[in-house]
Structure formats: structure tokens, C-alpha cells
Amino acid sequence: MFVRTAGERDLDAIRAVLVETWHATYDAIYGAAKVTEITDEWHSIASLKARLIKPNSDFLVADDGKRIGGVAFAESIDGGKLVVLKQLYVLPSLQGRGIGGMLLDEIIESFPEADAIRLEVEAQNTRAIAFYEANGFIRSGDAGERTGTLVYRRSLAG
Secondary structure, rough: OEEEOOHHHHHHHHHHHHHHHHHHHHHHOHHHHHHHHHHHHHOOOHHHHHHHHHEEEEEEEEEEOOOOEEEEEEEEEHOEEEEEEEEEEHHHOOOOOOOHHHHHHHHOOOOOOEEEEEEEEEEEHHHHHHHHOOOOOOOEOOOOOOOOEEEEEEOOOO
């Protein structure tokens, strides 16, 4: 797999990765019907297309030349000092092969002025939490009004 910038021609494949990964991860937490509702809204082609042109952001895919195996999206805020990781998903069949780490590394490299990177993760998504902690993230709180969502942060300074 190699990591590259996502393009409009990738949107159907990106949506497929997100839908499959969300169902594999969240059906047991939210139920399949709720996950379908969420993915239909959050991962619609129109929503994904809007991310391609969003300022101060980067939208990446992990690609082996035959299929897209992972996606990541992040944007910078606070004048570029903070990166907010909005998505990092790898197909369930490809997890544990370093693809998530490749995507994360490339996201970080895409924002050289940033001092830190922050993300939110579902408290019951223990596999994602383990991944982020293994990659230097430290829990920095809860997401307030969204019960069950944890906030993690990693310093990029130095």
C-alpha cells in the first residue's frame, strides 16, 4: 500500500471503505440500522466530495493499485497549530498491517506547522484506542455533550 491524496475518482471506493469499516466497528455498539443512517449522511458522496476542496485540510487514501484499503482526513485549526484528525479508517481485512500508521504519519507530515494533533474516539472502540495510544496519543478528556466519546491528543512539537 502507498498513501496518496484522494481524488474525485476515489469517492465511491472511499465510501465503500467507510461503510464496511463503520458496520464492522459500530454495529455492535449502535446497531446496524443506526450505522446505516449515519453512514448514509456522514459518508455520502456529496459529503466526501466537499472534503476534497476543504481549505486547510488533507484527504488521503491508502492504495495498492487495485483497491483502496484505508482513508484519513484531517484539518488544521488555530492558525495551523492544531490538527484535528476527523477520520482514519482501514478495511477490517487489512487492519494490523501498518496501513493506519502510514496514513497517520502522512497526515502529520501534511501539517508541518502544527504543534499537536487531536481526535475524538468512541469509548467502546477499544481497538482504535489501543492504536492511538500505541502511536503516542494521550487521553485529554471527554467530548462534553457527546457521552461516550473520548478526546485524545499528541504533541508534535520538538
